[in-house]
Each structure stands twice: as structure tokens, then as C-alpha cells.
């Protein structure tokens with residue numbers, strides 16, 4: 001590992017939000033949140049509302065997994081859960097009181113394809129009934145290659161879904177056995193071909209580097225298999241090792257690559273993806289030049305929210321389901337994480353509020369600057385916050401500049417090529433909420 005990699009190999013958030021969840025103030029009540037949401041709706045209804053639905057169930061535990069999930073083989077859980085999500089959505093429908101313009105729906109998890117195609121149909125029809133899905137809406141879902149059936153793909157396609165993301169992680173058998181996620185290449189091939197045939201126009205693969213037993217050879221072999229299937233997008237995630245929160249990760253701790261091996265695995269992976277014509281899009285993501293995500297960068301209309309990178313901006317994102325997060329631009333809210341508690345709260349009161357953060361003007365300014373950096377690797381406009389930076393931020397920026405990771409521009413800063421892998425560290429320089437608190441919060445390393 002070189003000196004830069006060593007220096008910046010510190011735990012930093014992924015900045016899917018600012019402030020990040022551990023630094024929310026959590027003083028707002030459910031009433032505050034709904035008032036804010038109603039006000040946001042009045043302001044942004046024209047732009048459309050984005051909806052994230054968390055579907056938490058999985059049939060078996062992938063031991064590396066850091067997502068919010070519930071493991072069960074009992075499919076009786078599907079209907080009651082969907083009823084709860086629709087009841088929660090009804091609370092928002094009543095709050096907005098009119099036909100809602102929907103510009104995105106993302107089904108995440110857990111495993112959305114744990115649910116039967118019929119139940120997913122009931123869910124989506126219930127969400128869009130009497131509402132208006134805009135013409136260029138982005139409808140997407142996460143599919144597990146092992147249980148995504150043709151019927152899932154067809155049903156969701158008929159409902160307007162055109163994007164699917166498959167969790168691949170790594171094709172190597174030993175890696176797959178160790179993380180308890182065996183999914184043969186042949187199965188992935190079948191499901192990808194099915195999706196293409198049905199008409200999905202954007203297929204994403206999630207890959208991870210830093211898994212147990214991964215080597216430069218296994219990542220090269222994995223990417224060779226990727227090249228045979230050529231998805232449109234790739235998320236190439238850094239394995240987040242947080243065994244306190246996810247104890248199953250302890251099972252393979254001693255087989256993890258060292259930090260310098262992990263860095264080399266990433267470098268090789270990135271080089272091979274570039275050779276296959278995948279272009280880097282912001283943090284952790286790659287896309288073919290033909291994919292809308294890459295086109296969006298060129299046209300300066302790439303955005304990022306809790307659901308990841310998107311081409312359509314939504315200033316109102318409603319999260320439904322256990323553990324989901326809503327973003328009203330003026331504030332964030334997270335639902336309770338437990339499935340039973342979620343269902344009970346929704347049954348009794350129509351929502352499952354756990355905690356919320358109301359944004360200050362300063363938070364919004366920093367959020368916009370961080371989003372700009374993450375999407376464009378530079379500031380694309382004059383951010384007022386740059387004129388009022390505190391001493392700690394100035395000091396950190398100077399260091400980043402001296403290390404060659406960033407350079408000053410007429411309207412702010414630009415991330416240099418060697419700085420791109422450290423985008424999270426660069427965003428951290430602006431994280432005043434983190435600076436304000438001294439206690440350690442656990443994030444994965446870069």
C-alpha cells in the first residue's frame with residue numbers, strides 16, 4: 001500500500017446523506033416530520049415524488065451482508081408486510097390529498113424477489129393506483145440471481161420497471177462458499193439473458209472487493225465472467241467489515257485480504273472494468289458510455305440520494321417499510337428497523353417513525369456541496385459555504401491539496417485523478433457535524 005492509501009485508510013461515511021445518520025440531531029417528532037413533508041410536497045410536487053420500498057426478507061444469510069434484513073424461509077410473511085407498506089403509503093396519500101406524481105420507485109432489501117411476482121404486483125399497483133407515474137420515471141429493483149424468476153421480471157416489466165440490479169459480489173466458488181452465497185455463473189447468465197429478452201434496458205451488477213479469499217486472480221476471473229454478460233452498470237463496492245453490528249462477518253475474519261491486497265484487488269478490478277469500457281461514475285460506480293447514468297454526467301444532471309445515483313432529481317423521497325429513510329430535502333426520517341415493530345406501529349398509527357433530523361440552512365449548503373462533489377468530482381457552481389469554511393475544514397483541504405488529491409478552481413475545487421478513490425475523505429473535510437462531535441462512530445474504511 002502506498003503512503004497516500006495508508007494515510008487515508010481511515011473510517012469515513014459513504015455520504016448517501018449529509019448529515020450522515022449517526023450525526024442526526026434526532027430532536028424532531030413525527031408531527032414535525034409530517035409537517036415538513038407536507039411543506040416539501042407543496043413545493044416539489046411538480047417535480048414528482050421518488051419512493052423507496054424496503055423489502056427486508058431473505059431466505060438465507062450471506063455472511064458478509066451489512067444490509068437491514070430478516071432471514072426466514074416462511075413466505076407467509078409476504079402479504080402482511082405488503083399490507084403494512086400500503087397502509088403506510090396511505091398515510092402519505094392522505095397527507096398530500098391529491099393525485100401524486102411519481103418519478104421513481106425503487107424496490108430494495110433484503111431481497112425484493114423473495115416476494116412472489118403476484119405479491120409484488122399487488123404492492124406496486126397499490127402504490128400507483130390513482131396516482132400518476134411520469135413518463136420518464138425510473139422504476140428499478142434489486143434481484144437476487146438465485147430467486148429471480150421469469151415471472152418476476154415479466155410482471156415488473158409490465159408495471160413499468162426497466163432497470164434491475166443483480167447482486168453478484170464475486171463469481172469465485174471458494175469466495176461464494178465462504179460468504180454463504182453460492183450462485184453459479186450459469187444461473188446468473190440465464191437470469192441476465194431473460195431480463196434482456198423481456199426488455200430491461202439497464203442491468204446493474206453489484207460487485208464487492210475485499211471479501212474473504214479474494215485475490216487479484218479471483219477478481220480478474222470474476223471480471224472476465226462479467227465481460228461475457230456485459231451489464232450496463234456496475235457498482236464496485238468496498239467490503240464494509242463491521243463485525244460488531246453484523247456478527248456473521250466474524251466467521252471469515254481470518255481469511256480477509258490485508259489492506260494492501262484489498263487495494264490491489266480494487267486497482268486491478270478498476271483497470272479491467274476500464275478496459276471493458278466501463279467509465280467511472282462518481283463513487284463506487286461504473287457505466288457504459290451508452291448507459292443513461294454516464295450520459296447524465298455529460299449533461300450535468302447526475303444526482304445522488306439514498307437510493308444511489310439517479311438521472312432525475314427528486315427533492316422528496318419517501319421511504320416505506322422497515323428501516324427505510326425518507327428525505328424531504330429539509331429533513332430526514334428513518335422508520336423503525338424491526339419488522340414486527342414496524343408492522344405494529346403502522347397498524348396502530350399509520351406510520352413507523354423512529355428518528356428524524358431537521359436540516360439547518362448550513363446543513364443544506366454542505367449537503368449540496370457534497371452531492372456536487374460526489375456526482376461531478378468538482379464543484380460545478382459557486383457554493384456559498386466555500387466562503388465561510390471553518391479552520392478545521394480549511395486545514396484538511398490544504399492537506400488534501402498538498403497531497404495532490406484536489407486543486408483549486410475558479411468556483412471552488414476539483415478532484416484530481418489520483419484523488420478519485422479518496423472522494424469520501426474529501427467530502428469528510430466538509431463534514432462539520434462530524435467535527436462537532438468527538439465520540440467515535442463506526443464507519444467502514446475507504
Ligand SMILES: C[S@@+](CC[C@H](N)C(=O)[O-])C[C@H]1O[C@@H](n2cnc3c(N)ncnc32)[C@H](O)[C@@H]1O
Pocket residue numbers: 058064065066067108109110111112142143144145166167168169206207208237238239240241
Ligand atoms: C440489499 S443487497 C442486494 C439485493 C439482494 N439482497 C442480493 O443480495 O442480491 C445490496 C447490495 O449491498 C452490497 N453489500 C451488502 N453488504 C455489504 C458489505 N458488508 N459491504 C459492502 N457491500 C455490501 C452488496 O453488493 C449487495 O448486492
Ligand code: SF4
Pocket residue numbers: 057058060061062065066067069109110111144167
Ligand atoms: S446480501 Fe442480499 S440476499 Fe444476502 S443477506 Fe444481504 S440482503 Fe439478503
